[in-house]
Amino acid sequence: MTMTQASQIALLREQGFVVVRGFADAATVSALRDISLRHLEQAIEPIEYEADLRYPGAPASRQAAGGHTARRLLDAYGRDPLFAQWAASPRIAQWLAAYFGLARPGLARPGLARPGLAPVLSTVHHNCVMTKHPAYGSLTGWHQDIRYWSFSAPELVSCWLALGRETAENGGLFFLPGSHAAGFGSEQFDQSKFFLPDPPANRDWIARAVCPTLEPGDAVFFHCLTLHAAQRNASNAVKLSLVHTYYPGSVRPLPGSRSASRPGVPLAPAQGA
Numbered sequence: 001m002t003m004t005q006a007s008q009i010a011l012l013r014e015q016g017f018v019v020v021r022g023f024a025d026a027a028t029v030s031a032l033r034d035i036s037l038r039h040l041e042q043a044i045e046p047i048e049y050e051a052d053l054r055y056p057g058a059p060a061s062r063q064a065a066g067g068h069t070a071r072r073l074l075d076a077y078g079r080d081p082l083f084a085q086w087a088a089s090p091r092i093a094q095w096l097a098a099y100f101g102l103a104r105p106g107l108a109r110p111g112l113a114r115p116g117l118a119p120v121l122s123t124v125h126h127n128c129v130m131t132k133h134p135a136y137g138s139l140t141g142w143h144q145d146i147r148y149w150s151f152s153a154p155e156l157v158s159c160w161l162a163l164g165r166e167t168a169e170n171g172g173l174f175f176l177p178g179s180h181a182a183g184f185g186s187e188q189f190d191q192s193k194f195f196l197p198d199p200p201a202n203r204d205w206i207a208r209a210v211c212p213t214l215e216p217g218d219a220v221f222f223h224c225l226t227l228h229a230a231q232r233n234a235s236n237a238v239k240l241s242l243v244h245t246y247y248p249g250s251v252r253p254l255p256g257s258r259s260a261s262r263p264g265v266p267l268a269p270a271q272g273a
């Protein structure tokens with residue numbers, strides 16, 4: 001059954017994430033995937049390497065075996081016009097204008113979006129092709145993306161586009177439904193702001209984890225407070241996802257912060273939004 005956009009938006013508000021099936025067409029996915037593979041093969045900078053982050057499973061350094069395994073092809077918006085077109089596409093503009101314009105009742109922090117303000121693409125956060133390689137690709141613990149971001153309000157939403165199939169086995173994202181509205185205490189996180197696995201209250205949350213299988217062209221929209229995590233890639237093929245983050249025009253990156261270090265891109269007002 002196809003969900004209406006209103007139902008998708010309601011689900012994003014309620015559970016902190018929503019899968020939108022077939023969000024990008026096959027030709028678009030194929031073109032974005034081809035560029036991603038070419039940039040990976042040619043190691044076109046800027047790249048964040050697994051060895052730089054050192055999450056569990058990553059090589060210890062760039063000199064170690066697998067040390068040049070990419071984790072993220074950074075600055076997707078700036079690295080190819082096709083990526084820029086996707087990130088600022090009318091498809092995304094319309095969807096997010098509907099979400100931000102309607103995002104009043106029922107949100108964790110209501111009243112932050114005003115109808116008529118165009119969504120803004122962050123060129124600082126995510127804005128990358130997220131890769132996960134079978135060898136040397138790391139796992140990512142439970143976290144909220146907002147942890148290192150600085151904005152006037154935590155009202156950002158990411159759009160994660162699958163450029164291939166994504167499952168629990170190849171390192172697909174797991175989410176904790178409703179966690180965006182939970183209001184966790186700082187004692188529930190470690191010093192790096194990962195959600196601790198052992199406290200009983202945290203275990204209860206983690207027991208609710210779901211990992212939606214994504215087909216190429218499916219997108220997941222998720223709130224910046226939604227806890228999510230991913231395992232290593234146990235398949236034999238690299239996994240590629242194109243990820244961008246957006247905020248409503250009423251929200252501002254805090255002056256002097258990394259979030260404000262590069263200007264955002266307001267999306268052209270979408271027809272009918």
Ligand SMILES: O=C(O)CCC(=O)C(=O)O
Nearest residue numbers: 130138139140145229230
């Ligand atoms: O692909 C993964 O391991 C998770 C990526 C992620 O959640 C992130 O980088 O914020």
